[in-house]
Amino acid sequence: MLTVDALTKTYKTGDKALRAVGFTVPKGQVVGLIGPSGAGKSTLIRCINRLVEPTEGRVLLNDLDVTALPAAGLRRARRRIGMIFQEYALVERLTVMENVLSGRLGYVGFWRSFLRRFPETDIENAFRLLDRVGLMSHADKRADALSGGQRQRVGIARALAQDPELLLIDEPTASLDPKTSRQIMRLIVEICAERGLPAIINIHDVLLAQQFTQRIIGLRAGEVVFDGDPAALDENVLTRIYGEEDWTAMRRAAEEDDAAERDAAERMAGMV
Amino acid sequence: MPVTETARGPVWQLRTPRARLLMWLGWFAVVALTVWCWQVMTKDTIWAFVADAPSQAADIGARAFPPRWSYAEKLWLPLWDTINIATLGTMLGVAIATPVAFMAARNTTPSAMFARPAALFIIVASRSINSLIWALLLVSILGPGLLAGIIAIALRSIGFVGKLLYEAIEETDATQIEAIEATGASGAQLLTYGYWPQIAPAFWGISVFRWDINIRESAVLGLVGAGGLGLQLQASLNVLAWPQVTMILIVILGTVVFSEWVSARVRHAII
Numbered sequence: 001m002l003t004v005d006a007l008t009k010t011y012k013t014g015d016k017a018l019r020a021v022g023f024t025v026p027k028g029q030v031v032g033l034i035g036p037s038g039a040g041k042s043t044l045i046r047c048i049n050r051l052v053e054p055t056e057g058r059v060l061l062n063d064l065d066v067t068a069l070p071a072a073g074l075r076r077a078r079r080r081i082g083m084i085f086q087e088y089a090l091v092e093r094l095t096v097m098e099n100v101l102s103g104r105l106g107y108v109g110f111w112r113s114f115l116r117r118f119p120e121t122d123i124e125n126a127f128r129l130l131d132r133v134g135l136m137s138h139a140d141k142r143a144d145a146l147s148g149g150q151r152q153r154v155g156i157a158r159a160l161a162q163d164p165e166l167l168l169i170d171e172p173t174a175s176l177d178p179k180t181s182r183q184i185m186r187l188i189v190e191i192c193a194e195r196g197l198p199a200i201i202n203i204h205d206v207l208l209a210q211q212f213t214q215r216i217i218g219l220r221a222g223e224v225v226f227d228g229d230p231a232a233l234d235e236n237v238l239t240r241i242y243g244e245e246d247w248t249a250m251r252r253a254a255e256e257d258d259a260a261e262r263d264a265a266e267r268m269a270g271m272v
Numbered sequence: 273m274p275v276t277e278t279a280r281g282p283v284w285q286l287r288t289p290r291a292r293l294l295m296w297l298g299w300f301a302v303v304a305l306t307v308w309c310w311q312v313m314t315k316d317t318i319w320a321f322v323a324d325a326p327s328q329a330a331d332i333g334a335r336a337f338p339p340r341w342s343y344a345e346k347l348w349l350p351l352w353d354t355i356n357i358a359t360l361g362t363m364l365g366v367a368i369a370t371p372v373a374f375m376a377a378r379n380t381t382p383s384a385m386f387a388r389p390a391a392l393f394i395i396v397a398s399r400s401i402n403s404l405i406w407a408l409l410l411v412s413i414l415g416p417g418l419l420a421g422i423i424a425i426a427l428r429s430i431g432f433v434g435k436l437l438y439e440a441i442e443e444t445d446a447t448q449i450e451a452i453e454a455t456g457a458s459g460a461q462l463l464t465y466g467y468w469p470q471i472a473p474a475f476w477g478i479s480v481f482r483w484d485i486n487i488r489e490s491a492v493l494g495l496v497g498a499g500g501l502g503l504q505l506q507a508s509l510n511v512l513a514w515p516q517v518t519m520i521l522i523v524i525l526g527t528v529v530f531s532e533w534v535s536a537r538v539r540h541a542i543i
Contacts, residue, residue, distance in 0.1 A: 049454055079456030089451035093469040102465050106456025114464050162455055
């Protein structure tokens with residue numbers, strides 16, 4: 001369980017990125033974090049594992065106060081928090097296997113990791129995870145030889161290799177096409193359900209968030225302006241989060257996109 | 273501002289009239305300086321010597337040919353010394369330059385207040401002194417021989433390798449580093465998993481490139497007594513044995529061509 005309590009971040013420039021943000025995510029819940037660019041979504045999830053140092057407030061992970069930890073304790077806490085990134089953030093020149101095993105860095109000593117002599121169980125587990133995300137045959141390829149969707153699967157496997165108690169996911173689909181985006185979102189949601197993992201997904205695509213998450217938190221200018229069921233996300237709420245816009249037109253356009261995509265898929269299937 | 277408002281609407285030009293005038297003055301100054309420098313340069317020239325130059329060059333050329341091929345036997349050992357000076361000097365230089373580069377790079381320096389300026393000073397100091405000067409100093413400190421040459425090459429290499437390497441470190445992709453940091457990795461693990469894979473091609477490319485340069489530099493270090501082919505070169509020049517000088521130059525040329533080939537192959541293999 002994750003509790004965020006009155007979290008505030010003020011940058012050196014004086015910009016207030018977060019203003020007393022608070023919420024609780026129970027075990028197994030997948031939360032979609034939406035809001036306009038610059039609302040503080042990225043800052044919020046980076047404050048949870050302190051890649052960005054929060055100015056005030058507390059983050060509790062299963063009763064462990066992450067915000068109060070000294071450096072060594074923070075590293076121990078970080079290994080229980082898996083993170084998945086927008087641009088995959090794989091180490092491009094390492095192999096897929098090395099990237100997945102890098103999720104174990106917090107658990108093994110320097111020389112073991114330097115010589116790539118990871119414990120047998122870690123390697124077995126890495127193979128299981130690669131199998132789970134459907135990349136079993138790619139273990140020996142270099143990360144930069146994979147497609148976007150495959151790289152993001154490696155990113156997911158790396159986060160899971162940490163044996164996390166929480167997943168922080170930063171725009172997982174922003175660099176992917178609509179179909180791959182849905183596959184990746186489905187995979188993430190399935191995995192969270194299998195493991196009872198709580199997750200915070202920072203996402204631009206409102207419809208995707210509604211389709212796959214169990215709860216939506218809307219952020220505007222560093223403040224929570226909506227927290228509730230995805231079904232309750234109507235035009236009024238969207239206007240509160242993003243400002244004035246023709247939301248029905250957006251939905252209609254998205255439906256047309258979906259229809260066109262289905263159409264194209266059928267045509268492709270017909271050609272084969 | 274290049275955009276000016278006129279009655280017919282905004283007009284865009286690349287430069288303002290003021291900038292154009294400054295450009296014109298700048299070019300005028302360059303031409304004037306060139307003319308003046310030509311005058312200074314030619315004032316003390318003895319034109320009789322210049323007129324004489326082709327025949328002088330032809331004279332030395334005639335005495336230098338054919339090269340004394342049998343002299344090659346005496347060159348293999350100095351050549352081996354030269355290659356050793358370059359290789360060991362490069363290894364020592366790279367070993368020192370790598371931590372210096374990490375201290376100098378903005379994103380990895382342990383302290384921007386102290387460590388970074390210190391590292392940058394080491395780099396500038398090493399780069400500003402030619403390896404021949406380093407060798408001159410070291411021969412008078414350590415005595416003549418290979419050791420002085422190796423250390424001279426190493427000292428000169430620190431700046432070159434350090435500067436290029438720290439630029440490569442600063443150009444690494446921050447999100448890959450962030451991802452490794454988020455797994456709970458320690459500082460040393462961050463260096464080996466986050467930074468090292470990203471800078472490895474630059475590291476090997478720079479090292480081999482510097483080795484290639486060092487082969488050339490170590491060939492002349494003997495001129496000041498630091499061992500290698502240069503010692504033979506100096507001895508031959510002192511007794512005006514031009515055919516031997518030609519032979520030495522041929523050996524140096526062959527070695528440099530070889531090192532160019534090796535460095536091209538290595539760089540091709542790692543990218």
